[in-house]
Amino acid sequence: MASHGFWSLGAENGGESGGQSPARAWCQAAAQKFTGGIGSKLCALLNVGEVDKSADGAEKRDAENCSCSTKPCNCSKTNLGFSELYSTDLLPALDGDLKTMTFLQEVVDILLAYIVESFDRSTKVIDFHYPNELLQRNNWELSDEPETLDDILISCRATLKYAIKTAHPRYFNQLSTGLDMVGLAADWLTSTANTNMFTYEVAPVFVLLEYVTLKKMREIIGWEDGRGDGIFSPGGAISNMYAMLLARYKMFPEVKEKGMSSVPKLAAFTSEHSHFSIKKGAAALGIGTESVICIKADERGKLIPSDLERRIVEAKQKGLVPFFVSATAGTTVYGAFDPLIAISDICKKYNIWMHVDGAWGGSLLMSRKHRWKLNGVERANSMTWNPHKMMAVPLQCSALLVREEGLMQSCNQMQACYLFQQDKQYDLSYDTGDKALQCGRHVDIFKLWLMWRAKGTIGFEAQIDKCLDLSEYLYNKIKDREGYMMVFDGKPQHTNVCFWYLPPSVRYLEDKVEKMKRLHKVAPTIKARMMEYGTTMVSYQPQGDKVNFFRMVISNPAATFEDIDFLIEEIERLGQDL
């Protein structure tokens, strides 16, 4: 069983030699550092733990999480007395500081082991179980009575045992993959600070860092002096919704008070390959999905500007008011970049808000080699850019950038006097909460800011360029390889490589209908096998009249050329008998 990491090494080793657990060593070292009585208290705690060893608790842990052969085992970690302790023994309990540090350190040991293991190619990406089976493999129920801290540690281990290792170098399933160590450290700090973005008063540093970072992002977009506005929102779908909301308000400010009944029938435009959040936003905002007009894309998935213009004219003739065009920089499936300059010309001509959904592709602005793909973005009115995708910032981290200053505030503010008091002692322009759709807002900025400090812009650039190199390598490797068919011709613009794998039995079928019918089932079957073996994960889907194909995407900074080779071998190994 590969999924125990150095926790099990500890057990196997420490059980025999009486070796010290990292948590215990940490406590002892910390004890030495404390002046006065606290140090001796820490030592006392450790001793109590040894006396109070509970065979019961140990048994329970072993059954689920410990791989050593002696039962009941005497792994050093069972000695810490957590089977006698409850959450009420931790801070703010009197004298809870030592128990708290020991407990949190124990959790950290579990996490560190999980992290090291996640990057190890010999471990599984996933230990997959069907939902009903997983429900039964552990007690996940909530009850009236508390559990011991030992049980809590067991729950932590069980949760990680069945989790996807998103840091694994062969995890390619989503647009957000990988785990950045500085980003993770920043997220741990964010959790510890446990505050809210609505005012400077309660989040002074984070509010300033959001200000600094948004300005930097606007400079990179190319807006003069980095001027404009923006916000970090809970994901690209909400960022896109913000943009649509702003576009509507800009054209018809009365909509805020009077609603859509005061406004003519609107029309929004986006390519048929765009993200579903554009329609979802239109549904939510009372615009309606039918008002989202899907523009034809070319065979590479790029919006066709002439079709956009044709549909705008058509909409106007029908009495609709075109108010919003969402161009996509990096479509979800093909990774296509819409032609932003041509689109911006049309938007200018017809006086329509131009939004760029760069949730996936926006990060290419960080690369001097690839940023030309977004040429024209500086003409947009707003842009969605998710650092949690191609920049591998931990989830969630999505920005909406807006060119016009002040618009978000007037669009969204409600001036609640209990939160945004006007007679505070500091400069109120830092109380940014009232321009948000949310009231409380999670601190998503620190991860991005700290990673940016650690990497510099050139570090992000290198990371992004490497992913694009890997995808080009994959493309070159399979484009003429027997048994493969590309979904579209030519080198991908982003890291999306879309392809079919045709097992030998399908490859030479002459009946085209039968061939497509069989091919449609290949990717789902290979994917299911990948998950059962736990070796890798990659996504698939149909698109239009195209049957199921693989969509490989690379945003995982841990991936290498060898991992791409492995992926191909694995697809062939799992699919050749189909």
Added chain:
Amino acid sequence: MASHGFWSLGAENGGESGGQSPARAWCQAAAQKFTGGIGSKLCALLNVGEVDKSADGAEKRDAENCSCSTKPCNCSKTNLGFSELYSTDLLPALDGDLKTMTFLQEVVDILLAYIVESFDRSTKVIDFHYPNELLQRNNWELSDEPETLDDILISCRATLKYAIKTAHPRYFNQLSTGLDMVGLAADWLTSTANTNMFTYEVAPVFVLLEYVTLKKMREIIGWEDGRGDGIFSPGGAISNMYAMLLARYKMFPEVKEKGMSSVPKLAAFTSEHSHFSIKKGAAALGIGTESVICIKADERGKLIPSDLERRIVEAKQKGLVPFFVSATAGTTVYGAFDPLIAISDICKKYNIWMHVDGAWGGSLLMSRKHRWKLNGVERANSMTWNPHKMMAVPLQCSALLVREEGLMQSCNQMQACYLFQQDKQYDLSYDTGDKALQCGRHVDIFKLWLMWRAKGTIGFEAQIDKCLDLSEYLYNKIKDREGYMMVFDGKPQHTNVCFWYLPPSVRYLEDKVEKMKRLHKVAPTIKARMMEYGTTMVSYQPQGDKVNFFRMVISNPAATFEDIDFLIEEIERLGQDL
């Protein structure tokens, strides 16, 4: 300078005695546990660190973060070589595992010190600086070049130095206060797992835990067998917006495709004391803020049912279609509970969706002593309930609960085939992402679930009851005390205690206009002084024709009777000369 915690203790102590840092001890212990060459590599890393000590890095750190008297100091932590290392030396770098563990452990040491310090009443709640001053006290800028890991650690310390200590027992500023140790551990684990809630495929355990927890919450509301639906959303404002969206869709399902132009003019109803997110939601959804009809509240802040019915009838007479009533369980300022049974009778009579905004007060359902205040909630169609407020779950954790099954799915689904493939190998009912407004969704469930396991329902109950006891203590203490005036009479229903403090010079003023004018400035001035001294934080605001008053709320599990006594003494100390 009280803000260094045991980090500075370490410096003062360890500098002299050559004492070992916790991180170093941890590494050495971990090194012993590893079989094979990894252990010796870890030792080698530690040795390299000692050789590569950089006086430069040490200087820099000292200036900002170290309080020892010898410069350049020889604190043990400067020996780890981080001034020579960059983020690119961490995982996924080859042989990055040891450096990664050491770095993350170093961060954890900083966090543990911060946590212990945060609960210490002798430290400041906040080391306040004005925005421009704070911008200059540190270099917060982002640059092209990377910084060393030593610099990153410095940034972490600086960020925490100027952060609000939300765990501090005397932090009362918001509805979300305190820091739960099991919740924090769970949030660290969540960050480490770094996944997304959209499908079972990528978040198998978290999706199941959300299922289990939402069911439990619905049982507690009183819905038969815990049936219904729900979702964790990014905050109460979005949860309320979901409810309004569902109510509209339930009455007019065509709105999804056709927008508000297919729907008659709607009317929503909520009390004048309700949260601003109801109006914000109406603005966003294209309903318009004017369609939100504010119902009168009594002197305690509770919605008056007869006024609700009157306004519903009036709206209907004007041709509006009443579709949504949002009752509040625990208003933001007064902590009032609207009379839910009477409201539900009216909603039933006029066939209107009844929502309960229990963002703040919903958690009282966990208390057998206080849950009667929500009697009638079981008749609601939907309920917002934020465990990140009164249950002190780390931010963010907000649930929307919905009585009707399937409605969220049909209201919000867009069936994107690249995410919600219909031919996967497992039971697709666990792919809950398509019922969300978001696409990606942060994992907010694990904190709540793990805390619930650790405390049991009775643990949450005890925590909530204690906060209410504290607030009753405060009320009893000041209601007849000289210099205080209550904003409303009678024992508060929630932990909100609203009061004026009248300094002697204001107390006996006979000119009423002048008295109110002066009184209006008292709370802001005392608050500003609290922040400058850093001793405590409590909110204030005006309401209607009432001048600025303090709104004390208690959700902080660390607070005690002595902290309430302290608050009163502090208000008098800081305000008596005004």
